Each structure stands twice: as structure tokens, then as C-alpha cells.
Amino acid sequence: MEKLRDNGLMDKEILLDIFNYLNERLKENQLQLEITIYGGSIMTMVYDNRPATKDIDCVFNESNHKLLDHILELTKFTFNLPDGWINEDIKGPLQYILKEDKETFKVFSNLKILKPKTEQLLAMKILAARPEPAKDFVDAAILCKDLGISTKEKLLAVVSNYISLRLLGERQIRFIQYLGEDLGYDWK
Incomplete structure (x- = not known):
């Protein structure tokens, strides 16, 4: 053990x-x-x-x-x-x-x-959008890659299946923008 x-x-x-x-x-x-x-x-x-x-x-x-x-x-x-x-x-x-x-x-x-499911977990990571040392950013990047998400629209479509987009505030929007940038996409 x-x-x-x-x-x-x-x-x-x-x-x-x-x-x-x-x-x-x-x-x-x-x-x-x-x-x-x-x-x-x-x-x-x-x-x-x-x-x-x-x-x-x-x-x-x-x-x-x-x-x-x-x-x-x-x-x-x-x-x-x-x-x-x-x-x-x-x-x-x-x-x-x-x-x-x-x-x-x-x-x-x-x-x-x-x-x-992976999609729900990604939506929860986006909603949390905690700064380091939380691992939400790294986790969200891995989940996006796993789901083949390469556009902001596709990401928001997945997220909207699990949480209301009205819950996305400035912290979550910046998180999404940096996530896209980190993955090599322009999600502004």
C-alpha cells in the first residue's frame, strides 16, 4: 500500500x-x-x-x-x-x-x-479560471487539445452547454484569451 x-x-x-x-x-x-x-x-x-x-x-x-x-x-x-x-x-x-x-x-x-465528460470538465475549468498556483490554465489547454478545440467559437459552444455564458466575467474572458494565445490561436 x-x-x-x-x-x-x-x-x-x-x-x-x-x-x-x-x-x-x-x-x-x-x-x-x-x-x-x-x-x-x-x-x-x-x-x-x-x-x-x-x-x-x-x-x-x-x-x-x-x-x-x-x-x-x-x-x-x-x-x-x-x-x-x-x-x-x-x-x-x-x-x-x-x-x-x-x-x-x-x-x-x-x-x-x-x-x-471532458467537455464539462473544460467548462468548469473556464468558469474557475483561477490564477497560479491553481492548474486551471494548464488543465484547460490539455482539455482543448484533447477535444480538438482550435477556435474561440468552438470553445464557447462547448462551455455554453454546461454554464451560462452570462457567468463569464473579465477574469474568464482574459483566461480564454490567454488560453488561445498559449495554444497558438487568436481568441480576442
């Missing part, structure tokens, strides 16, 4: 170990759990563009919260994880999502991991 790296981050191998461990504890307690992961954990596990992430941005389905909290505490102790290793703050930005397009990422015996 992998422990956290010296830098306190979880890489793909550690994340998979954590999910395997969670599945075993769920199985022991005859509990089924569905979790949707977002952000850095997806970029680390699916797109291999990040060496690691500091937390798991996620949303859990309804379950036995007392038992789940106990299992999460066991996991935290076993892997020497910091407080906040499970981050449900993603629920805030999700209130702005017009529709959720989820797909299955991985299925264990008692744990099912879902993730948003």
Missing part, C-alpha cells in the same frame, strides 16, 4: 491504492458507494498531465454518512493523509452547471467512480 509522497501529494498510483482501500472497507461494511471525482484527481488519473494532486475533489452519493465518515477517517490514518484530503467544496461551483454529463471511470466491487 502506497503512502503519500514526500511532497504530500497523491500520484496516480497512490490514488488507485486509496480507492482500492476504500473499496475493501466498504465491502467489509456491506456498503455501496458512488463517488464523482473532479479537478486535479481526474487530471492526474485520466489525463496523466499532472504528477500528483493534494486532494480529491469529489461528491458522494447518499449513503450511511456515519459509517462513511468512519471509513474515510481510517483511510486518512492509513495513508497519513492531511485534513481536507477529501474536498467536497466542488459542490459550490456545481450549482452553476446547467447539466451534468458523467461517465463511469472505474468500478470496484463496492465502489463506483464517476467523472464528468
Whole structure:
């Protein structure tokens, strides 16, 4: 079983170990759990563009919260994880999502991991548009390349499927312009 790296981050191998461990504890307690992961954990596990992430941005389905909290505490102790290793703050930005397009990422015996489709993840990165050290810019560039987006119009069409374009303020517009420039396009 992998422990956290010296830098306190979880890489793909550690994340998979954590999910395997969670599945075993769920199985022991005859509990089924569905979790949707977002952000850095997806970029680390699916797109291999990040060496690691500091937390798991996620949303859990309804379950036995007392038992789940106990299992999460066991996991935290076993892997020497910091407080906040499970981050449900993603629920805030999700209130702005017009529709959720989820797909299955991985299925264990008692744990099912879902993730948003690439287009939704890109829209969420554009909406967040956080400055460094957040990785939104790098993530958005990778997602644009993955989706073959080369025009501002195509990007905005994807984004508008998931968030209202009225939510795009100055920060998001500058983010999009710099993103286009970084990808070699003029998105002014």
C-alpha cells in the first residue's frame, strides 16, 4: 500500500491504492458507494498531465454518512493523509452547471467512480479560471487539445452547454484569451 509522497501529494498510483482501500472497507461494511471525482484527481488519473494532486475533489452519493465518515477517517490514518484530503467544496461551483454529463471511470466491487465528460470538465475549468498556483490554465489547454478545440467559437459552444455564458466575467474572458494565445490561436 502506497503512502503519500514526500511532497504530500497523491500520484496516480497512490490514488488507485486509496480507492482500492476504500473499496475493501466498504465491502467489509456491506456498503455501496458512488463517488464523482473532479479537478486535479481526474487530471492526474485520466489525463496523466499532472504528477500528483493534494486532494480529491469529489461528491458522494447518499449513503450511511456515519459509517462513511468512519471509513474515510481510517483511510486518512492509513495513508497519513492531511485534513481536507477529501474536498467536497466542488459542490459550490456545481450549482452553476446547467447539466451534468458523467461517465463511469472505474468500478470496484463496492465502489463506483464517476467523472464528468471532458467537455464539462473544460467548462468548469473556464468558469474557475483561477490564477497560479491553481492548474486551471494548464488543465484547460490539455482539455482543448484533447477535444480538438482550435477556435474561440468552438470553445464557447462547448462551455455554453454546461454554464451560462452570462457567468463569464473579465477574469474568464482574459483566461480564454490567454488560453488561445498559449495554444497558438487568436481568441480576442
